[in-house]
Amino acid sequence: MSDNNLNEAQKRVGVYVCHCGGNISDVVDIKKIVDEISKYHSVVVARDYVFMCSSNGQSLIEDDIKNMGINRIVVAACMPSLHELTFRNAIQRAGLNPYLYEHINIREQVSWVHKDNPQGATSKAILLIKAGVEKVLMQDPLNAIRVNAEHRVLIIGGGISGMRAAVSSADNGIEVVIVEKEKKLGGKLNRDGYVYPSDEKAVDIVNKFSKKILSNPLIKVYTESEIINIGGYVGNFDIKIKKTDGDIDNIKAGSIIVATGFDHYMPYDGEYGYKKSDYVLRLKEFIELLSKSDGLEFVFKGKKINSIGFIHCVGSRQNEGIDAPQADGKVNEYCSRVCCTSGIYTMNKLKEKFPDVNVYDVYADIRTYGMESESLYEIASKHDVIFFRRPLDERPQITFEGDKIKITTTDILSFNERLEMEVDMLVLLTGMKPSEIDDISGYLKLSKSTNRFLQEVHPKLRPVEMNINGVFAAGTSLSPMDITESLQSAQTAAMKSAILLSNPDIPLDPFVAVVDEERCTGCGRCVEECLYSGAVTITEKTIDGNIKKVAYVNPAMCKGCGACVAVCSERAIDLNGSRLSQFEAMIDAIVKE
Amino acid sequence: MKEINIDVAVIGSGIAGLEASLDVADAGYKVALIEKSPSIGGRMISLSKVFPTLDCASCITTPKMAAVSHHPFINMMTYTEVREIKKNDDGFDLYAIKKPRYINEGECISCKKCEEVCPVYIEDDFEHELSPKKAISIPFTNAVPQLPVLDMNKCIRCGACARICPKDCIDYLQKAEEIHIKAHSVIISTGYDITPMNAKKEYNAISIPNVISPLQMERLLAPHGPYGKVIRPSDGKIPESIAYVQCAGSRDKSIGVPYCSRVCCMYAIKQAMLLSGSLPLADITIYYMDIRAFGKGYEEFYSEARAMGINFVKAKVARITADEKGSPVLRIEHQEEASKPKEIKHDLVVLSQGMIPAVRDFLGLDLEINEYGFVSSRDKTLNPSQTNIDGVFVCGVARGPKDIPDTIADAGSAAVSAVNYIKSIKGKSL
Amino acid sequence: MQQNNKSKILIIATNHSSYPGANAVGQAHISYPSNTYIIRVPDPVMFPEDFYINSFKKGISGIIIMSSGSDCPYEGAYKRLSKRIENVYIKMKELNISTERLRLTTICTVCREAFIKEISDMERIVSK
Incomplete structure (x- = not known):
């Protein structure tokens, strides 16, 4: 920690301003920034580059550290969630402590929001960079805190994603605990009937996995069990599981994979005639009915079924003002991704079994994306399924006449003609909605997307990682997916969890509270204020031969909220990486000009 | 001959190969990332911005490229072409040429x-x-x-x-250098080409300069693209009317690509949105069959595009010719109104071409591919990454058309499969 | 810019939600005035009451604390924070600083409209 002892004159700041290929430089006057920042105190060098995040850009910084003795870095570029880590790594490669670095966001918070005021944007960028210089000058080198990690992963949910993640994790040598609320593993695949794209029985897929799981000594399965609390942190999560018999098991896990899946959208009474007639079924109900129906004729509840209508996008692709909102007042704007293919696959199954049944399909877009799905669509056309395309902002009307169900819709394919057709049965292609997991997301404080599915950190940079370190998500807990896509996502989550647990100890961010023992009077105000019992305590310590009461912070338990900092009258407790004095210095820089 | 011993050979360094290499290496295994081009990064590094978040493609790809090039467990072998792959008792012998x-x-x-x-x-x-x-x-x-x-x-x-x-x-x-790579496992991430410009003869895409490919449009839209702005190639004029012809290389038996390429709807919508940002006065029309906005946030993206005033017209484009000024003239068969086919002129036309596999011959490896040339999964509902050969895994578009988020999710799947496969064989030999 | 010299608005944004929320505004390319300075903190609960008073004394015209509210990763921090801010209001009254110039609010990661509204409200207050 010799860097702590550098005096002001020995601190040499390098400032690096990114053009982001025009994203920043089209609005902000980069040359002006560089000119002005070069003149600012302690700044030894200020440079700009078209893509600072590229290898070349990173090399600029690394070279300056090595050749010019730069020991404090400020990068002004895009939002830190994209590249803070990129630059930290570059700085570390050059031999400098990676935390002697401040990232200033001049894209999302400057150039993209002040397009109409380039001059204002430039002045703001300059002040923010100066504030960044002030902050980094007061920054101490920090070292990652290493915590021991349990070599065990908790998988919440025993559907296809959870089962896949369990097998992949166990194959990696990691102990697995699966918690499933139902009686057996398999989730939504525990049903009659077949699935695309493999044309297998759904339960056969479940059996493939349950065989592997039940025979694997590394995997422990809790069925009919419920998680009633999760505490702890990455490497050391504490989980309470309530079992069928009411007993509670406490287990520890190093990482968590949330594979809580989806629920079927449930139409409200009367939505497209649902519950108004026995002959209006959800797709899931229809698949089960079809798998049980045999013989020459399709008969249901005493009625021979000669014609069936299918309605797409029930509970998906909804519009405000057209569709009734969900319990939270919002409509499901998203596409559920699987219903087109699943529906058309089922129509083909129907036609194979009962070729004489007429099938009418009312859709907005047919989304049989990819290879196998598109060929299913083609097969459906060969089976003489008749397709009607409705306008995006219209919904088919369902009425009942005798024992017939009447569908009224506008059909674009026949040049916007208003059509009426009578069918014996109606199948609603209902979409997916996220499972009710407020308990789990509450224990773990997980972020959710606007569509209420879990929110990954970034769809491309970190697609299975949650906002909480050590927690991953897989499958339809993230968004609608089909089986193959769920498997991919589950394996990726298992990979990321395995990487995390591949070392016996996990490096953690060092942003925790620290105590200046010389200043501390041991008054205990910080202990009272602390939100995490045990994270800060008062201990006796021998300092310069005298026994003294001082505060002690347990870095693995401190979460770095800083509540203690605000109440210390001696300014003896502070937050690593976010010291109070650093923010005060930033404000001084902002008000200066 | 130079000999290299590693755990996993990853063939192809697009976003799928980059991701898979980083995952395998982060898990503590040695990787040779083999790329036939002089740079890693594949197709993604040449894109402008990516849907549905409109992040700049460069900003997502460059840090991964940098991480690969600095990773102590990754041997980055660029400008290197695999000539032969042999399976042996211990794993695989790859014979490559460094150009x-x-x-x-x-x-x-x-x-x-x-x-x-x-x-x-x-x-x-x-x-x-x-x-x-x-x-x-x-x-x-x-x-x-x-x-x-x-x-x-x-x-x-x-x-x-x-x-x-x-x-x-x-x-x-x-001189070229011969390299012998010994690996326990192979990940195929060879990606895609787009369907050829001349696949559909009726579109005369080769002879009309203002009919361009979507990858060309990506470069026109990229902040560091060839002109720094969107102009039409024939005369440098700023286009006032731009059209997209959807399914110009997919869902079309006549060109041998009956499948849907999964990404064309979304990249067309994305490009249209970027165009309406850079050319606010331009009319942008997308001629389509079905809009397949199926991924997370995609439907919302599509709604946003409609709200921005992009014209979505359900119609088939039967033919493209050019007028005397080189502007493409589209013969349109509307599906929404009962009218005779119309001829509509646009300044610039983008053919939304589909994806075809970049590699179909795996050089001695008896890899099962499907009728379209994509690598098949042994069991799609068990492990989509597993090919018919033990120890050989596939990810990204090499297995079938995919967008970037799906490709990235797929790469981790291949990586964990390869890592676990090596664990299982090493466990046996101990 | 004159506007910048006259009235500066300090925005205290949290790592967890309002800082990404401000980025969401940027990603949507929604414009707002440039006299706004966002500082990124783990949680505003770390600032003592005097921090706000001193910032006003230094020349900051308005402060918007954009907390994570119920999304806060630090359980109980919001309660502590709001109590702290009540005390700051008392001090502000004593010092004759208009309490309108300090605003405690909650901004989520996708709260674009709320973010813009907070800024335009404060803009109106500080331009008085």
């Missing part, structure tokens, strides 16, 4: 002086022929590694580069 760049790679300081003085201009494949480059040049701005390549077929042997090089790196006599 000559005609420079001393260890000495080059990437100063680009050779590029400045070279008098020969050649087609720039990175810019999809929209602009030229020098016969000796670093492939593109963000290329990794930052090493120039000399195109010996076009070089006039003037010696200008050799004279100016401060490190005396130019080596006109450099």
Whole structure:
């Protein structure tokens, strides 16, 4: 920690301003920034580059550290969630402590929001960079805190994603605990009937996995069990599981994979005639009915079924003002991704079994994306399924006449003609909605997307990682997916969890509270204020031969909220990486000009 | 022959190969990432912005490229082509050729002086022929590694580069190098090509310069693209009316691509949104069959595009011709109104071409591919990454058309499969 | 810009939600005035009461604390924070600083409209 002892004159700041290929430089006057920042105190060098995040850009910084003795870095570029880590790594490669670095966001918070005021944007960028210089000058080198990690992963949910993640994790040598609320593993695949794209029985897929799981000594399965609390942190999560018999098991896990899946959208009474007639079924109900129906004729509840209508996008692709909102007042704007293919696959199954049944399909877009799905669509056309395309902002009307169900819709394919057709049965292609997991997301404080599915950190940079370190998500807990896509996502989550647990100890961010023992009077105000019992305590310590009461912070338990900092009258407790004095210095820089 | 021993050979360094390599290496296994082009990064690094978040493609790809190039467990082998793959009892033997760049790679300081003085201009494949480059040049701005390549077929042997090089790196006599890579496992991430421009003869895409490919449009829209703005290639005019022809290389039996390529709807919508940002006065029309906005946040993205005033017209484009000024004229068969086919003129037309596999021959490896040339999964509902051969895994578009988020999710799947496979064989040998 | 010299608005944004929320505004390319300075903190609960008073004394015209509210990763921090801010209001009254110039609010990661509204409200207050 010799860097702590550098005096002001020995601190040499390098400032690096990114053009982001025009994203920043089209609005902000980069040359002006560089000119002005070069003149600012302690700044030894200020440079700009078209893509600072590229290898070349990173090399600029690394070279300056090595050749010019730069020991404090400020990068002004895009939002830190994209590249803070990129630059930290570059700085570390050059031999400098990676935390002697401040990232200033001049894209999302400057150039993209002040397009109409380039001059204002430039002045703001300059002040923010100066504030960044002030902050980094007061920054101490920090070292990652290493915590021991349990070599065990908790998988919440025993559907296809959870089962896949369990097998992949166990194959990696990691102990697995699966918690499933139902009686057996398999989730939504525990049903009659077949699935695309493999044309297998759904339960056969479940059996493939349950065989592997039940025979694997590394995997422990809790069925009919419920998680009633999760505490702890990455490497050391504490989980309470309530079992069928009411007993509670406490287990520890190093990482968590949330594979809580989806629920079927449930139409409200009367939505497209649902519950108004026995002959209006959800797709899931229809698949089960079809798998049980045999013989020459399709008969249901005493009625021979000669014609069936299918309605797409029930509970998906909804519009405000057209569709009734969900319990939270919002409509499901998203596409559920699987219903087109699943529906058309089922129509083909129907036609194979009962070729004489007429099938009418009312859709907005047919989304049989990819290879196998598109060929299913083609097969459906060969089976003489008749397709009607409705306008995006219209919904088919369902009425009942005798024992017939009447569908009224506008059909674009026949040049916007208003059509009426009578069918014996109606199948609603209902979409997916996220499972009710407020308990789990509450224990773990997980972020959710606007569509209420879990929110990954970034769809491309970190697609299975949650906002909480050590927690991953897989499958339809993230968004609608089909089986193959769920498997991919589950394996990726298992990979990321395995990487995390591949070392016996996990490096953690060092942003925790620290105590200046010389200043501390041991008054205990910080202990009272602390939100995490045990994270800060008062201990006796021998300092310069005298026994003294001082505060002690347990870095693995401190979460770095800083509540203690605000109440210390001696300014003896502070937050690593976010010291109070650093923010005060930033404000001084902002008000200066 | 140079011999390299590693755990996993990853073939192809697009976003799928980058991701898979990083995952395998982060898990503590050694990787050889083999790329036939002079830079890693694949298709994604040449894109402008990516849907549905509109992040700049470069900003997502460059850090991954940098991480790969710095990773202690990754041997990045660029400009290297695999010639033969053999399965043996221990794993796989890959025989590769490292092509000559005609420079001393260890000495080059990437100063680009050779590029400045070279008098020969050649087609720039990175810019999809929209602009030229020098016969000796670093492939593109963000290329990794930052090493120039000399195109010996076009070089006039003037010696200008050799004279100016401060490190005396130019080596006109450099030979290809043979490399033998021994690996326990192989990940195939060879990605895609787009369907050829001339696949659909009725569109005359080769003879009409203002009918362009979506990858060309990506370069026109990229902040560091060839012109820095969107202009039409024939005369540099700023287009006032731009059209997208959807399914111009997919869902079409007549060109041998009956499947849906999964990404064309979304990239067309994305490009249309970017265009309406950079050319606010332009009319943008998308002629389509079905809009397949099926991924997370995609439907919302599509709604946003409609709200921005982009025209979505359900119609088939039967033919494209050009008027005397070179503007494409589209013969449109509307599906929404009962009318005779119409002829509509646009300044610039983008053909939304589909995806076809970049590699169909795996050089001695008896890999099962499907009727369209994509690598098959042994069991799609058990482990989609597992091919018919033990120890060989596949990810990304090599397995079938995919967008970027799906490709990234797929790469981790192949990585964990390869890592676990190695664990299982090493466990047995212990 | 004159506007910048006259009235500066300090925005205290949290790593967890309002800082990404401000980025979401940027990603949507929604414009707002440039006299706004965002500082990124783990949680505003770390600032003592005097921090706000001193910032006003230094010349900051308005402060918007954009907390994570119920999304806060630090359980109980919001309660502590709001109590702290009540005390700051008392001090502000004593010092004759208009309490309108300090605003405690909650901004989520996708709260674009709320973010813009907070800024335009404060803009109106400080331009008085």
